[in-house]
Amino acid sequence: MKIKNIVSDWDGVFVTGKNTRELAIRSIKTALIKESLNPFSKMRKYPRCRLFHLLKADKKFELLKEEKKMTENFEYSADIIKFFNENFVKGLPTNYIYSCISKAVWKKDVSKDISKKMLRVFAKLRKQISYMAILSDNSQIGILEMLYKMKFVEIFDDIVGTNLISEDRIVVGFGYETEGKKHKRLLTMLKEKDLSNTAYIGDGMNDTNCFEIVKFPIVSPYASDSFKQMCGVKYKAFVPKDESDLKDYVKNK
DSSP states (O other): OOOOEEEEOSBTTTBSSSOHHHHHHHHHHHHHHHHHHOTTOGGGGSGGGOHHHHHHHHHHHHHHHHHHHHHHSOSSOHHHHHHHIIIIITTSBHHHHHHHHHHHHTSGGGGGGBOHHHHHHHHHHTTTOSEEEEEEEEEHHHHHHHHHHHTOGGGOSEEEEEOEEEETTEEEEEOOTTTTTHHHHHHHHTTTSOGGGEEEEEOSGGGHHHHHHSSEEEEOTTSOHHHHHHHHHHSOOBOOSSHHHHHHHHHHO
């Protein structure tokens, strides 16, 4: 049975350096602190853009992240995103938050974290693949901006990530639609597709439920050795040596 559908994670498959969500969050925090230090900034009228509040919230935010990593080995749980929403972005103008993320993505140093080799592999496979998509726990707008920058956005049929929720152009917060529910989002994406000719590519524990759904689980070549070994045994996943090996597997399967 040939592979006709491919859904892939984003970070750890296409991004080998900075986490996309981390990039978005850091860009927003940095921008707000700069605004709080500028006496002429219009953003200073917002309570969340005051230096004392930002420094206090940032300290607690980093402590909560460390606590989550130690107890759950998961840095950005729904609790963490809720805290970030309440203390950093809720009530701010939507276009300001989009601008923060966009500026961060378009900085020159971000490109080095994106695997051009992997994007080229997907572009070459596009002709034989009926449905090609990204499913991520990370910021959808960040992923889209990166793909636009690299000129690869057109090869994907769907890009599913967490959304920035707003009302009347005012931010409510970042969503956490896929937190612990990635496999359910995958099933929704594939509801009219044949799972027997579908591959899923992932690099972490939050991808393992997705491996159980599809016929062809594939571990990212950038994943840790321990994860590769575990998935090869437990999920009978294909573990490519590199991008070229992944391309040949999909092409010849």
